[in-house]
Amino acid sequence: MKTVTKGEEVQIGNKIDKPKRRSNRNFIDRIPNKAWLGISLLVAIMFWTILSVLPSTSRSFPNVFLVAESIGTMIERGVFTKDFASSLISILSGFGLGFVLSLPIAILMAWYRPVRFIIEPWIQFIRNIPPLAYVPLVVISAGVGRTPQIIVITIATFLTMTITIYQGVRNIDQTLIKAARVLGAKDKDIFLRVIAPASLPFIMTAIRLGTAVALTSLIAAESTGASAGLGMRIRALSNTFESSPMLLYIIIIGIIGLIFEKLAKVLERRLTGWQDKVE
Amino acid sequence: MAGQGRVKLKIDHVEKTFQSRKGEVVALNGVSMDIMENEFVSVVGPSGCGKSTLLNIIGGLTEPTSGAVYCDGEEVTGVGTERGVVFQQYALFPWLTVRGNVEFGLNMQGVKKEKAYEIAMKYIKMVELEDFVDSYPKELSGGMKQRVAIARAYAANPSVLLMDEPFGALDAQTRTQLQEELLQTWEKEQKTCFFITHDVDEAIILGQKVVIMSARPGRIKEIVDINIPYPRNQETKMTTEFLDVKNYIWSQVYKEYLAVKK
Numbered sequence A: 001m002k003t004v005t006k007g008e009e010v011q012i013g014n015k016i017d018k019p020k021r022r023s024n025r026n027f028i029d030r031i032p033n034k035a036w037l038g039i040s041l042l043v044a045i046m047f048w049t050i051l052s053v054l055p056s057t058s059r060s061f062p063n064v065f066l067v068a069e070s071i072g073t074m075i076e077r078g079v080f081t082k083d084f085a086s087s088l089i090s091i092l093s094g095f096g097l098g099f100v101l102s103l104p105i106a107i108l109m110a111w112y113r114p115v116r117f118i119i120e121p122w123i124q125f126i127r128n129i130p131p132l133a134y135v136p137l138v139v140i141s142a143g144v145g146r147t148p149q150i151i152v153i154t155i156a157t158f159l160t161m162t163i164t165i166y167q168g169v170r171n172i173d174q175t176l177i178k179a180a181r182v183l184g185a186k187d188k189d190i191f192l193r194v195i196a197p198a199s200l201p202f203i204m205t206a207i208r209l210g211t212a213v214a215l216t217s218l219i220a221a222e223s224t225g226a227s228a229g230l231g232m233r234i235r236a237l238s239n240t241f242e243s244s245p246m247l248l249y250i251i252i253i254g255i256i257g258l259i260f261e262k263l264a265k266v267l268e269r270r271l272t273g274w275q276d277k278v279e
Numbered sequence B: 001m002a003g004q005g006r007v008k009l010k011i012d013h014v015e016k017t018f019q020s021r022k023g024e025v026v027a028l029n030g031v032s033m034d035i036m037e038n039e040f041v042s043v044v045g046p047s048g049c050g051k052s053t054l055l056n057i058i059g060g061l062t063e064p065t066s067g068a069v070y071c072d073g074e075e076v077t078g079v080g081t082e083r084g085v086v087f088q089q090y091a092l093f094p095w096l097t098v099r100g101n102v103e104f105g106l107n108m109q110g111v112k113k114e115k116a117y118e119i120a121m122k123y124i125k126m127v128e129l130e131d132f133v134d135s136y137p138k139e140l141s142g143g144m145k146q147r148v149a150i151a152r153a154y155a156a157n158p159s160v161l162l163m164d165e166p167f168g169a170l171d172a173q174t175r176t177q178l179q180e181e182l183l184q185t186w187e188k189e190q191k192t193c194f195f196i197t198h199d200v201d202e203a204i205i206l207g208q209k210v211v212i213m214s215a216r217p218g219r220i221k222e223i224v225d226i227n228i229p230y231p232r233n234q235e236t237k238m239t240t241e242f243l244d245v246k247n248y249i250w251s252q253v254y255k256e257y258l259a260v261k262k
């Protein structure tokens, strides 16, 4: 519904600005949004094809068909599903742990000044360090395998989500809390019936950012001597200069990211549809 | 109605000093007055003279630096459900529907579900929002939101209603309409009302008394009795009685306004 409104606004604007080219405009305006997605995809594939032909880039960008074919190659080698599953397990457990930890810590930070003053600077500090930098340290203590992967993703998602939720909870409209108190709400009611629902939008944002961070830290996490995984495989393939499956895996990571974002948005709309959001 | 009955709110030498970065700010400098049961008191005064501070102290949301407020003879030490508040920014819970908002106070007070529903619907009808029972605040206009806020305050059944410029953000027409609705409600279900406004017309049309506060540090400059009989409506604003008292209050408020400018 929102996009339709936007389209109408654009139309009105165009009509006022350039009445002469109206018929032309109407043709473009009549293309439905879904079709634009297809057009955008076509343009991207065209661009990709150009890259696959140019001598200077062709070795990094095998053409569409070669990349599509490489799915078969990877399945034949018996690694495709393993890589996919392994990465998904690491991402989901790391993200899940990060979320479960960030929620109480963020709330404690928002409510207790000492907790806030002691923890916040360090969270901000570590948050800015790329996970790849501390991976070796994690490996020294946690060894190789699944554990260090999950730890790295947990750290990265925890930091991002904690800051996001904490800032949200701190910015809750104080008049809402006052309004609840004058209506007879006790501390427990304030927490459950005001703070919790008022924080929900920020928690949803944190989830969205958290999944994105989980994905970006995946490559770092899988450099811990993983035996399978999308990120691990890309590194392994680089040793043999197999650019087709590499590109395939990169695109798959992108698609996973897209799906996570869509899922998070659906959840957000479901749970916080009451929000007065300007989109 | 005025001048009889018993004292509902006793404001006794209330002083309030805020510590700010620029030093101390004296917001209230010895405010005393009695408000009778079921009396409607309007408060006007220049911006920053401490009106909101006084309301917050009566509501128990702010502590006075010295002095005290007594409600039914008992010292106010915190919020209490017998003192309802309507905020200027509506302060509706955006995640609750109109009904959820109006029922909130009843739920807090442990009223049974069916009873709460019944009471909530009564007040939703009173503010003429029965078609919006299940709407969320984001789907309502400013005037409708403020109606919900009033219904919510009423549903919790306070005996004192504290209102801080509740119509300040509304257009003139909606404002007039809500003034009449508020008056009708008050005449039906009497409560002690403490109503802050910037609008002298609004103060007079609603109040039995208009309290004029002086520029900072806030003090009560004068309390003007409005002896215009109820029911009052828009036509009341054309009467000479109204215009005379309006002229008088205006000139007093204007003096205070000039004092602020200096």
Ligand SMILES: Nc1ncnc2c1ncn2[C@@H]1O[C@H](COP(=O)(O)OP(=O)(O)OP(=O)(O)O)[C@@H](O)[C@H]1O
Binding pocket: B018, B019, B020, B025, B026, B027, B045, B046, B047, B048, B049, B050, B051, B052, B053, B054, B216
């Ligand atoms: N929490 C606070 N900390 C410091 N100073 C404050 C605080 N609250 C109010 N003040 C100061 O106290 C004075 C009175 O404020 P108050 O909000 O009561 O004024 P008001 O009469 O309601 O003004 P307005 O009509 O603009 O709403 C102002 O000078 C304000 O700066």
Ligand SMILES: [Mg+2]
Binding pocket: B051, B052, B053, B164
């Ligand atoms: Mg104020």
